[in-house]
Amino acid sequence: MTKPIVGITTFCKEEANKKHYNKVSSSYAKVIAEAGGTPILIPLMDNLDQAKEYIELIDALLLSGGQDISPHYYNNVATPYLGEVDSLRDKWEIKLFKLAYEENIPVLGICRGMQLINVAQGGTLYQDIVEEYNKKAIHIPEGCNECYVYHSINFKEPCNLCGFSSAKKFDVNSHHHQAIKDLAPGFKVIAETKGKIIEAIESMDKDFIFGVQWHPEDLTHLHPCFKKIFNIFIEKADQNNK
Numbered sequence: 001m002t003k004p005i006v007g008i009t010t011f012c013k014e015e016a017n018k019k020h021y022n023k024v025s026s027s028y029a030k031v032i033a034e035a036g037g038t039p040i041l042i043p044l045m046d047n048l049d050q051a052k053e054y055i056e057l058i059d060a061l062l063l064s065g066g067q068d069i070s071p072h073y074y075n076n077v078a079t080p081y082l083g084e085v086d087s088l089r090d091k092w093e094i095k096l097f098k099l100a101y102e103e104n105i106p107v108l109g110i111c112r113g114m115q116l117i118n119v120a121q122g123g124t125l126y127q128d129i130v131e132e133y134n135k136k137a138i139h140i141p142e143g144c145n146e147c148y149v150y151h152s153i154n155f156k157e158p159c160n161l162c163g164f165s166s167a168k169k170f171d172v173n174s175h176h177h178q179a180i181k182d183l184a185p186g187f188k189v190i191a192e193t194k195g196k197i198i199e200a201i202e203s204m205d206k207d208f209i210f211g212v213q214w215h216p217e218d219l220t221h222l223h224p225c226f227k228k229i230f231n232i233f234i235e236k237a238d239q240n241n242k
Contacts, residue, residue, distance in 0.1 A: 063113030081128030114211025123184030
């Protein structure tokens with residue numbers, strides 16, 4: 001049997017030569033391959049009809065991190081605290097996610113990816129945690145690399161992802177200034193910080209649709225328990241292997 005194919009979303013960036021490149025952190029592909037999947041990068045396309053072709057090709061979808069999500073997609077207006085947005089990426093990834101949701105394809109959203117799942121299903125975001133939620137809730141530590149564990153989260157039971165570890169409290173990295181405000185219908189919170197910032201969600205209607213706010217793909221070599229998140233993801237993808 002062939003390995004399950006996992007599509008990983010990318011962002012588009014203009015480099016010094018004025019050309020545009022589809023890019024994403026190599027950690028995503030590396031951890032998917034180590035878990036037993038075949039990672040492919042999904043380029044950012046302006047023809048939304050092509051999203052169906054990618055969904056038909058893959059066995060699971062990983063929504064990667066990146067820019068802020070435009071508040072247009074959750075019926076809000078931009079504040080001065082909003083960061084860089086890419087509306088084309090928002091439209092493209094929302095289309096990919098909705099098709100995956102309809103087909104019951106396993107989906108894992110990481111950081112921005114979790115926020116996108118929430119927005120796509122009718123939830124909202126804090127455009128900036130510090131300005132709109134709590135002045136002390138800083139979730140982007142300055143001068144720290146992607147492996148630096150910055151705060152703790154607590155998992156709630158029961159949840160389908162809880163089996164990745166017997167522990168219920170973890171120290172995680174943190175690289176976000178936005179967060180879920182109103183949770184989308186059909187989802188539940190399965191992990192949060194002491195300050196009630198949502199750190200993980202799961203669908204109550206689908207077999208495997210999860211979002212995590214931290215970046216487990218950057219922690220697996222230091223904290224092996226996080227490898228199990230991707231092992232579970234690939235197991236679900238394998239069940240969907242076309």
